[in-house]
Amino acid sequence: MSKGTKANPFKDRQARKAAGRFAPVPGQQDVVSTTRGDTVSGSQPGITFAQGRPEKMMTLADLPEPIETPDATGDLSEDEEQILALCMRGIQQFEDAWWVMGKAMANINNRRLYRKTHATFADFAREVFGKSRPSAYEEMTSYAIGELLSARADRAFEGKSNGVSSRADTPSITKKAAGALNPITKDYGPETSVAVHETIKDATGQTVTVKALTGIVQQLPRKQDQELSQEQLTALVRELAVKAGNERQTSDSQASAVAALRIAVKQLEDAHRALAPARVKKALEEDASGAATLLADAKSAAERAAARASASLPRT
Incomplete structure (x- = not known):
């Protein structure tokens, strides 16, 4: 226990968590x-x-066992509706868990609630949550993005089949993605970070990966070097996202061409193995004329493939 640390009432936290109760x-x-x-x-x-x-x-005890019902058809029964609602609530709880913890740590830090048991927040974060001080601060910065998206999601569900649907216009975001936006959150606030995330998603028409998000954010100037308005920042983000998307499409196209060539070579190798001497001998014994014709066709195809491959090789 660190110097100055008091009796820790959180020592059984892990035991309670393992038991699935509070x-x-x-x-x-x-x-x-x-x-x-x-x-x-x-x-x-x-x-x-x-x-x-x-x-x-x-x-886990709140959810029923996932019993397979392959013959289930038609509308959901009342019991099934309740199970579905319960499962959706569990999924939402899991999605919200990371930023709820970030906000909780922010409260403990900003209000100095850690003083009940620890001399510093760093000691508290390390001994209670198993997090380093920098890691805890990163999570405390990124929770605000999750809270913004959650506030948008507080409106009622749109009605669809069985009365359940995803909440409209609420982009999902992972803990790592929110963390990748932290430089923008620190410079301009969570609202701007959400705008940047949505801009990238709109520009690419795809789910924003952490790798893509990190690559774009790293190219943006920090506020201390060049302060931008939100309009300027999102315009620059859109430009970078479109450029990255075009480069990715070119790379994918090249990769697809190589993959197709690899398949063609594999087919040639399979044909070579199929023309094993023992198999050819047996075919000639069964039908000498027919087998000879097929072997001539194989030789001609192999010569054409070899000639095309030779002509396509780069000249040195």
């Missing part, structure tokens, strides 16, 4: 959140958030 808060009424967001009395302890809003974190 210790009840003394004096707290047990509550369970339904899929509609209401709260009812229950036997499992919940977690009390700020302003006294109770909510239950889902665990």
Whole structure:
């Protein structure tokens, strides 16, 4: 334990996590959140958030066993609707988990709540969460992007089959992608980072990979070197994204041509193995005239392939 560290009430955190439960808060009424967001009395302890809003974190035990039903057809039954809603809630909880933790750490750091057990936030992050101080700060910077996207997603679901759909116009973003945007978030704020992410997605028409995002962000000037308006920044991002997309298409086209050539060579090799002497001898014994004609065709095709390959080789 670091110098100045106090008794740590979080020491059983990992045990509670492994058991898939949270210790009840003394004096707290047990509550369970339904899929509609209401709260009812229950036997499992919940977690009390700020302003006294109770909510239950889902665990594996909250989901039924994934029993295979290959014969299931038609509309979902009432039970199936409930299971689907519960599963969608679990998926959303998983998607939200990374930035919820980032905001929690930001609260602990900014409000100096770590002082209850540790002398510094660095000690707290390392001993409680197993994170280095730089890693914790990166996550605290990137959580704001997730919060913005979550706020957009708080509107009601659009109605589709079975009354369930993804939330409209809400681009998903991973923890690593949000982290790749941190230089922009630090310089211009999370709103601009989200605008940059959406600009790249619109310019390429594809899901934004962390590699592509990192490559574009690294080419952008830092605010201390050249301050840009959001319009200037997104225009530059669009230009870089289109350029990167064109380069990727050229590379993919070249790779496709090489792949096609590799397949052709493989087919020639397979034909060579098929013309094994023992197999040819047997064919001549069965039908000398027919086999001879096929062998002549094989020789002619091989000569044409060899001539074309020779002519295509670069001259030295």
